[in-house]
Amino acid sequence: xxxxxxxxxxxxxxxxxxxxxxxxxxxxxxxxxxxxxxxxxxxxxxxxxxxxxxxxxxxxxxxxxxxxxxxxxxxxxxxxxxxxxxxxxxxxxxxxxxxxxxxxxxxxxxxxxxxxxxxxxxxxxxxxxxxxxxxxxxxxxxxxxxxxxxxxxxxxxxxxxxxxxxxxxxxxxxxxxxxxxxxxxxxxxxxxxxxxxxxxxxxxxxxxxxxxxxxxxxxxxxxxxxxxxxxxxxxxxxxxxxxxxxxxxxxxxxxxxxxxxxxxxxxxxxxxxxxxxxxxxxxxxxxxxxxxxxxxxxxxxxxxxxxxxxxxxxxxxxxxxxxxxxxxxxxxxxxxxxxxxxxxxxxxxxxxxxxxxxxxxxxxxxxxxxxxxxxxxxxxxxxxxxxxxxxxxxxxxx
Amino acid sequence: xxxxxxxxxxxxxxxxxxxxxxxxxxxxxxxxxxxxxxxxxxxxxxxxxxxxxxxxxxxxxxxxxxxxxxxxxxxxxxxxxxxxxxxxxxxxxxxxxxxxxxxxxxxxxxxxxxxxxxxxxxxxxxxxxxxxxxxxxxxxxxxxxxxxxxxxxxxxxxxxxxxxxxxxxxxxxxxxxxxxxxxxxxxxxxxxxxxxxxxxxxxxxxxxxxxxxxxxxxxxxxxxxxxxxxxxxxxxxxxxxxxxxxxxxxxxxxxxxxxxxxxxxxxxxxxxxxxxxxxxxxxxxxxxxxxxxxxxxxxxxxxxxxxxxxxxxxxxxxxxxxxxxxxxxxxxxxxxxxxxxxxxxxxxxxxxxxxxxxxxxxx
Numbered sequence: 001x002x003x004x005x006x007x008x009x010x011x012x013x014x015x016x017x018x019x020x021x022x023x024x025x026x027x028x029x030x031x032x033x034x035x036x037x038x039x040x041x042x043x044x045x046x047x048x049x050x051x052x053x054x055x056x057x058x059x060x061x062x063x064x065x066x067x068x069x070x071x072x073x074x075x076x077x078x079x080x081x082x083x084x085x086x087x088x089x090x091x092x093x094x095x096x097x098x099x100x101x102x103x104x105x106x107x108x109x110x111x112x113x114x115x116x117x118x119x120x121x122x123x124x125x126x127x128x129x130x131x132x133x134x135x136x137x138x139x140x141x142x143x144x145x146x147x148x149x150x151x152x153x154x155x156x157x158x159x160x161x162x163x164x165x166x167x168x169x170x171x172x173x174x175x176x177x178x179x180x181x182x183x184x185x186x187x188x189x190x191x192x193x194x195x196x197x198x199x200x201x202x203x204x205x206x207x208x209x210x211x212x213x214x215x216x217x218x219x220x221x222x223x224x225x226x227x228x229x230x231x232x233x234x235x236x237x238x239x240x241x242x243x244x245x246x247x248x249x250x251x252x253x254x255x256x257x258x259x260x261x262x263x264x265x266x267x268x269x270x271x272x273x274x275x276x277x278x279x280x281x282x283x284x285x286x287x288x289x290x291x292x293x294x295x296x297x298x299x300x301x302x303x304x305x306x307x308x309x310x311x312x313x314x315x316x317x318x319x320x321x322x323x324x325x326x327x328x329x330x331x332x333x334x335x336x337x338x339x340x341x342x343x344x345x346x347x348x349x350x351x352x353x354x355x356x357x358x359x360x361x362x363x364x365x366x367x368x369x370x371x372x373x374x375x376x377x378x379x380x381x382x383x384x385x386x387x388x389x390x391x392x393x394x395x396x397x398x
Numbered sequence: 399x400x401x402x403x404x405x406x407x408x409x410x411x412x413x414x415x416x417x418x419x420x421x422x423x424x425x426x427x428x429x430x431x432x433x434x435x436x437x438x439x440x441x442x443x444x445x446x447x448x449x450x451x452x453x454x455x456x457x458x459x460x461x462x463x464x465x466x467x468x469x470x471x472x473x474x475x476x477x478x479x480x481x482x483x484x485x486x487x488x489x490x491x492x493x494x495x496x497x498x499x500x501x502x503x504x505x506x507x508x509x510x511x512x513x514x515x516x517x518x519x520x521x522x523x524x525x526x527x528x529x530x531x532x533x534x535x536x537x538x539x540x541x542x543x544x545x546x547x548x549x550x551x552x553x554x555x556x557x558x559x560x561x562x563x564x565x566x567x568x569x570x571x572x573x574x575x576x577x578x579x580x581x582x583x584x585x586x587x588x589x590x591x592x593x594x595x596x597x598x599x600x601x602x603x604x605x606x607x608x609x610x611x612x613x614x615x616x617x618x619x620x621x622x623x624x625x626x627x628x629x630x631x632x633x634x635x636x637x638x639x640x641x642x643x644x645x646x647x648x649x650x651x652x653x654x655x656x657x658x659x660x661x662x663x664x665x666x667x668x669x670x671x672x673x674x675x676x677x678x679x680x681x682x683x684x685x686x687x688x689x690x691x692x693x694x695x696x697x698x699x700x701x702x703x704x705x706x707x708x709x710x711x712x713x714x715x716x717x718x719x720x721x722x723x724x725x726x727x728x729x730x731x732x733x734x735x736x737x738x739x740x741x742x743x744x745x746x747x748x749x750x751x752x753x754x755x756x757x758x759x760x761x
Contacts, residue, residue, distance in 0.1 A: 083488070083489055083493065083494060086489060086495075087485070091489045091490045091537065093491065093492030094491065094492065094539050095492075108492050109491070109492070109527075110525060113492070113493050113494075116493065169585060170585070178521045179521075181517075181520050181522070181524075182499045203672075204692065205564065205641075207455075207564035207566060210522065210582065211561075211582065212456065212522065212562055213522055214521055214522030214523075216582075223585070223641065224641070257520060257521025258521075259520075307583070309583045312560075313561065358584045358586070360585070364585045
């Protein structure tokens, strides 16, 4: 591309977007053209998006432009819109070009990022049929940043209790708003009792285990340092040891999805107990049936805390006809209590609690197999069913 | 920066075990033209005939995309090199490098062009783009409109509000696409297999559970991190690297729907070594695996013993099984794929955090 001759630069920045977009386009002021009577480049609203217009083009030029069959390279040579301040050689942003209602319009493939400066450069000399590569018309603009909202906070960390087994497998970090992804492990630290960071405590997965909304991150303690007899544990020892105190610390610098830091740092202190190597025993659960005719919750109590997400999701209540009952589950009491509130009143009769065998405790032992399975253990001793049932009876009220 | 894993389809072509699927000659025959609605392109893998497989985690689907990029047949691909590829890609998407995530890279073995799956933004709803880079260093979008494509729902993939499956790797093996993933809730290992060409919406792929039985007296269901197809005595195998160091082989023939397959651990690659990406190649008449790792650099592993190597079943304090050498010249490698028979294309993190795309000779 030839060196640009900058005729005149004008700034449309910090135009209050809400106000500007509320106005008819004609009322949005644009600085005068770079050339006397020549075309101007301006940021304009189009629906809820911002587009770049080249206005004041000669009708003959517009007609010719409407008929060209150009590739991206030709279009960007005529009109490029690129991010400013990122050094030389920035490519033009992807977008579509069209001639409509007397203007040449560039609609970006992805919306302009509020707060980021862009530069639009239009070369009138590269219009179809023109020979000269005269001065370019340029415009810089930036959409205003959205109004401040309440900062994002760490809402909860599971397990919620402050005493955890030394072979704890995972934490769930819940946030009040979607978080930025891609570098999460830079902002999460496990500290020992002296406040020293434990290196390599977590399994750093490139895929980062988020939920769909970006509100919950699953954090796995490096399983290589939980399992006995594997290299990482042999070399570096376990991450957590029974009888010690630790702190899980979240940096306030961690940006949310809008790029804003958290409200403040978050710390979860806990102590460790001996390893839990046993599968959860659903026969040991207490089931407290409600009275028929009520919509009181069914309560299930586990003697040990269970994985919060799985406990919430993997239990189903089946009515006398064997069908799943619609309703709402909740996990409370430091993940030892599951309650289910039905949509319709309970009916008298035999019910079942159907429990998916994938349910895990805090150490990743599920109903079928402990997290570490001794291969010499007879297979027959293990539960192979995918779903385990616990019957209970709903009786008429007092 | 995310560093998901590309596949090893290139090595397959070299081994000739992809031939079984190409019955009608061209894999793109059954694909329909249109605009595939890919919500979030992640793991990428090439099959033959310029077919790019892209996992769409958010959409719960696997796409086959005809790139139309067949390249000059038989030509040795030219080296590709772009300094600051992250800034170039970000500029193309109208934003800054800190606001994109390059999720995966795959090289089209037919043309030598590199394809990157990119998230434009850091939030959960970041739109997706696939860009391709040629030997001239041109960075262009592979626009997802007016392309021939196929889409199949991934069997058993969770895409609800809470539970999600993160896909860690893809590979096309002999008429099937293998997909490794792990869940954000239960700790488990599964490998899905979807026949290609996709036979329609009613078809379900296979989901197999994989154990690896080597940690002293213990075995686990740890998830597969990256894997590569590899042939042993004429039989296709999958060689999988796990989140906690072992390298495990599985016969592809055993990976049937619903199967529970126990792999054979053929190497323990040492402490603090998380595999990132892996390829198979030949040099001087010998075969090697090349594996990028999070902290142990790039390992070159002689493949000759992979067939005969007995499973490691004893307690291992550091390394065991197949041996390796560390390639000191290769630093900061996050993605790795073959570029022709003699080179690899890598995405490497350089000074100041800049991401470079460069061609390196296979060691």
